[in-house]
Amino acid sequence: MATKLPIGGGKSPYAAFSRQSSAGTLNRSLDVSPCSSNTILAQSVTFDLNPNATTFIPSRFVEHGYFPPPAYTPEAWLHILDSGMLASNPSLPPLLVQFGPWSSEKLRDLAQLFCWEILAKANIVDFGPEAALFARDVRDNFKIHHSEWVSSCFVAHLQKAVLEHFNSFWCSLDNPDVISQRKKLETKRWNVALEISCFIADLFSFSLIDASIMHECLGILLYEMVSVQHVRVVQSMVKRAGPTLWQTADSHERRQEFIRHFMDRTSKLPDNSSLTGREKIIRKAIEADDIIALINGWHARRSEYRSPAVKSIWGSSGLNM
Structure with missing residues (x-):
């Protein structure tokens, strides 16, 4: 097996390309406060918000969570995200972004x-x-009420954060806690790993992360695949990300390569490969979500492009994939 190298720069065992997304690499220094805004947004809300409130950590979150909240977490932010992330409410995004000025640290x-x-x-x-x-x-509201840089800075931090959390569950590079065959996977931890993975796919579907990050995540899962849980998260991410990943100019090669690696990796998994002990056997799990048919259907509806020559992104030479 090839020597494992860090993700995000140079060569990676998961992908034969250098990820050039904007995650962590902005045109302006992230150490500089980008703007100051005195804009007052008139919003009607059903609860009082204090932007200077101290950190609010509900005990039910701590009980079920695996990571502590950020050091600076005003109660107002938590109230808004509590509601906004579960149901659409157009009044909440402009309400959140009014708590400026927004430094890189706050973003x-x-x-x-x-x-x-x-x-x-x-x-x-x-x-x-x-x-x-x-x-x-x-x-979008950061861009409207502050600046393009504030908006892009938020996205860059979000890209970096979700990939770090994804790697903490699925990437074995210097990670003793990766989901693997070494120990049984607790249902609570599996739910968390699945949700953060699906969140990444949803972010891609709404154009908040680059295709290269989706490629990297799927490449990690294909490389690390040892269980039905790995299969399920690949299937869930493909479905949640939607057709865009398979309708680009180079999608013909991407599709063929992904399908080849997916079929090769899943064919080597035994039926009793569940890490939780509660999942369907591997063949039934694959049949339940036929992502190959889904990808082929999406690809067939793509615009006509001239297919360029591309390097592998799902595996690289020297890998046992």
Whole structure:
């Protein structure tokens, strides 16, 4: 097996490309406060908000969560995200972004708070695409009421945060706690891992993360695949991300390569490969969500492009995939 190298720069065992997303690499320094706004947004709300409130940590979140909240977490932010990430409410994004000025540090904490809500509540509620839709609306309101840089800075921090959390569950590089065959997977932890993975796919569907991050996540799952849980999260991410990933100019090669690796990896899994002991056998799990047929259908409806020559992104030479 090839030597494992860090993700995000140079060569990776998961993908034969360098990820060039904007995550963590902005045109302006993230250490500089981008703007100051005195804009007052007239909003009607059903609860009092204090932007200077101290950190609010509900005990039910701590009980079910695996990660602490960001150091700077005003109660007002939590109230807004509590509602906005579960149901669409157009009054909440402009209400949230009025708590400026927004420094890079505050934008980083807000991005982490989006992830923390997913991690903390995964065993309490089922998140749908509304969580990513809310993040998109927050991004758009940052652009409207502050600046393009504030908006892009928030997105960059969000991209970095979700990938870090994804890697903490699925990537074995220097990670003793990765989901693997070494120990039984607790149902609570599985729910959290699945929810953060689906959140990434939803963010892609709303154009908040780049295709390269989706490629990297799917590449990690294909490389690390040892269980029916890995199969399920690949299937869920493909379905939640939607057709866009398979309708680009290079999608013909991407599709063929992904299907080849997916079929190869799943064919090597034994039927008793569940890490929780509660899942369907592997063949039934694959048949239940026929993502290959779904991908082929999406690809067939793509615009006509001239297919360029592309390098592998689902695996690289020297890998036992």
